[in-house]
Amino acid sequence: MEYYTLDNGLKVVLSPDETAPIVTVAVYYNIGFRNEPKDRTGFAHLFEHMMFQGSENLGKMEFIDLVQKNGGVLNGSTRFDFTIYFDIVPAHKLETMLWAEADRMKGLKITQDNLTNQQGVVKNEVKVNVLNQPYGGFPWLDMPQYANKNWYNAHNFYGDLEDLDAATLEDVQSFFHTFYSPNNAVLVVVGDFEPAQAKQWVQQYFAAIPSGTVPATPNLTEPVQEKEQRFTKDDKLANKPALAFAYHMPVRNSPEYYAMGLLDQILLQGNDSRLHQALVQERGYTGSVGGGINAELGNMYNYNGPMLWMGSLVHDKNVSADSIVAVLDQEIRKLQENGIDQELLDLALVKMRSSLYDQVSQMYGFGRADLLATFALFDDNPARINELEAEFRKVTPELMQKTISEYLRPTNRTVLIINPQAQS
Template sequence: MRIRLLAVLGALTLAACGNGTDGPPADDPNTTDTGTQTGGAMDSGIEIDVSYHTLDNGLRVVLSEDHTIPTATVAVYYGVGFRNEPQGRTGFAHLFEHLMFQGSENLPGGEFDQLIYNSGGVNNGSTRFDFTNYYEVVPSNALQAILWAEADRMARPIIDQESLDNQRDVVTNEVLVNVLNQPYGGWIWIDLPMLAFENWHNAHNFYGDLSDLQAARLEDAQTFFDNYYSPSNAVVVVAGDIDPAATLEWVESYFGDIPAGNPLPEIDVTEPRQEEEKFGVNPDPLAPQPALAFGYQMPDRGTPEYYAMAVLDQLLVQGNDSLLRQELVVEEGYTSDVFGGINLLGNIYNYNGPMLWTVGMIHGSENSREQIMTSVDTVIERVRTEEITDEELSRALTKLRSDFYGIVDSGTRFGLVDLLAAFALFDDDPSRINRIEEGFDQVTPELVLATAQEYLRPTNRSILEVVPAPSQQAGEEEDAQ
């Protein structure tokens, strides 16, 4: 996965420099009509400027004006992620993300990247459960050129055998380096969902089985593009030092003539209610110590119980004062750290399907799974049998608001465009960003108790151990002797 590299831009003071290219063609904006939605906000909550438009080809456009930093953040989100890839082609969504970085008809090879870098900006992208994104942060005077470039990539990407072979090798190397040759590998973010879920779309190796990656054909890549990479399945977000009217004209001009695309393939990603606890063991010759992870299936996103689970997440595993950390690290000394959360590949807002609330730890070999889970159950059963106090609820809500503001208020504005894109893709309502706190405001101790009783029951839990194992090479050497 292309890992974010934008942290260095928190203090972006990029000079107003030339964009290093002749830029986009000076076409007249076409006359596509748009529907417009303006977001509101609670009087006492966050207030983000949001305008929302839909082009005739189905492309959703979100604009957010903010002149505090002289940069613009552009993001193009496609509603395709790990869940959408076809059976027998695990890792294909991630592979295709790489393919889209190979350039476009008017910007072949590395010219797309050079356009960004010569402008003084950065770009990246990623594949997640329910979307693939591409984004850039550039000085605001380079915005028009970047919109033209993204439109060219959407309309005319380079998808050929040479690019496929090249990027298949790149992704294969990523799998080897990041998973197969790493201690603990994809234990908590790949293997645990595969244990917990029943539906293949939620329960497969989305980083990619090597045999599936090698079997990917050029026809598969073209079909995947035709199915998912179209304006009707995409959102363009532009946030920052922009003129909204001029920006919308550019988006209409460059994206408006791209065909809407085919109707999306129908995929059922629903999960049955889990009725019994699941267990799994991963032998790992690279692991120096045992590890343990457990996950509970989440309530549907956006429901009252979803917000209550976010509160439980804060109480149980987030921060030094969390109940599981106090029990497992401070009191029992099983481990030096407990980590976890909702949607480990993103945040609690940017997914749209079945999800786990997950907890993990690496622990000493003298402590068994049964011993550790007995202590875990002591904590879990407390929140399942007793209402949390008003003080605990208030503390959890304060931490949630702090996390939310931290996502939105970054120097790159990437957290902001991420949420705007997710709410447009999944809810057709990017102004929901200004109402997120309303959901948390409705959480009560009674709701937290009822949610814990249903979703933190043992029969909704999956437990995965990592057990250090002798390496195959060591076994072969012993056999040779």
């Protein structure tokens, strides 16, 4: 792996892998839901759509055609702390994709027609995925709004329809010039390529793009929660109740953060997890319980700010929310009172290692590109990808106990109950 920065501030990570004649090109911009402008909710996501509307040398839909007609796949996605664009193509098309990504970084086609069109697309997406869907936005969109206090962590990041309508052409142009500069981005290439040649192309296509003035990251800190919060949300389309719980996470990269990663494996991940066994196997309250750290919007590595450890389940009407919360408390208390022995810790490490390697190897190198990009953006150190296992291995049973006491206390928890309004 090679990591360097161009004179204009663009971070570049090159990670060759000759397993298959494929390359993944990923560009991550250091702007996400969390730090979008106030009174412009959903703006980071709206802008992600704008990036497919044409650039200086590629008209509308031509970027997409370029990838697909060469047998590739592409996508974009907005997350808490970044917006990502990636292309997976046959290896001999690497130069083409570097040129195309540079073309839209350099000059996006920002017109009123494109903006109006994409405002409509995003509003429809909100209606289809959230407003007109049973359990729409539960819990990934809902829970941050209930559990957090700081607006940046707690607003509707999919976008309020009024805010989406209010976006002007000037807003979009300003957003592009502010956040889509090379000095606010990282370019990652993973796959079957020659590093020297790739470096030459990166220099050729990206080096002349001027850097911009990026504002300071807003203050994202959350106050310490000292009292359990409970909320109920009516859902006119749901016919069964649902419940989600969330606990504020330790600071990213702290010893307790790694301990929480292992506690997540013990309590929530897989059919052998304590909560699956207690809620599904033993009591039959639900058919499944899911969640995790940064659940549904990424993984425990690719974020940079306050985060929640969250779980959720849809359950039978004859099961009360209190009885589910009681089981949750009971399973956490068992770990606290009985202690976590080395055998349980070793099992959690095996599961964590398996999950990490699944993450790294997913989707033709995209999984590896994702970690390299976020570690470059947030830590200025993509090589952290090689240090994760060692960090988890430093976790002791004593640290696990301390982390349970500090972070898995009921007073650090938010519970969200979905009250079904549809007739079953």
